Amino acid sequence: MPARRYWLVKSEPSVYSFQELQAEEGGEAEWDGVRNYAARNTMRDDMQVGDGVLFYHSNSKPNAIVGYAVVSRSGYPDHTAWDPKSEHPDLKSTPEDPIWYMVDIKAEALFRSPISLTQVKFDNELKDMVLAKNSRLSVQSVTPKEWKVILTMGMSE
DNA sequence: GCCAACGTTGGC
DNA sequence: GCCAACGTTGGC
Secondary structure, eight states, X not given: OOOOOEEEEEEOTTTSOHHHHHHSGGGEEEOOOOOOHHHHHIIIIIOXXXXXXXXXXXXXXXXXXXXXXXXXXEEEEOGGGGOTTSSSOOTTOOSXXXXXXXXXXXXEEEEEEEEEHXXXXXXXXXXXSHHHHOTTOSEEEEOHHHHHHHHHHHHOO
């Protein structure tokens, strides 16, 4: 069994917040609608059941990592792509030949102390995070060190 | 295969 | 609300 890895997903809280994930049955949801190839590749190829997932609120006040989750199902085709009524249809993707993939994630805990983007940028151990460097990637990797620092900060008073 | 035009993300 | 940065598309 491969070592546990760590990831970060972004969502605009006005669209889908961490609290909404927590309110799902079992705190679990499909991470659908991602239409970016780098993020797709991560979900399809790299994310495994049990991996840790930081949950980031973008376009928010403040922008912050607000909680963490766990991968509860590894990559599989995103069926919303071939549903014309879905939020992000892409009819080039079909059940026979899917283009877009997703994972399922399950909420673990809301942080007592959310970690703002500003904090990340000014923290020596966090300033090299993908989050601080590439503002446009909605599914990204997190190092074990970054994960540990963020969990400690987030769960403290 | 290059690159200009366009659309989107997301910080400020 | 603005706009920089980036990803994607499509003409050549």
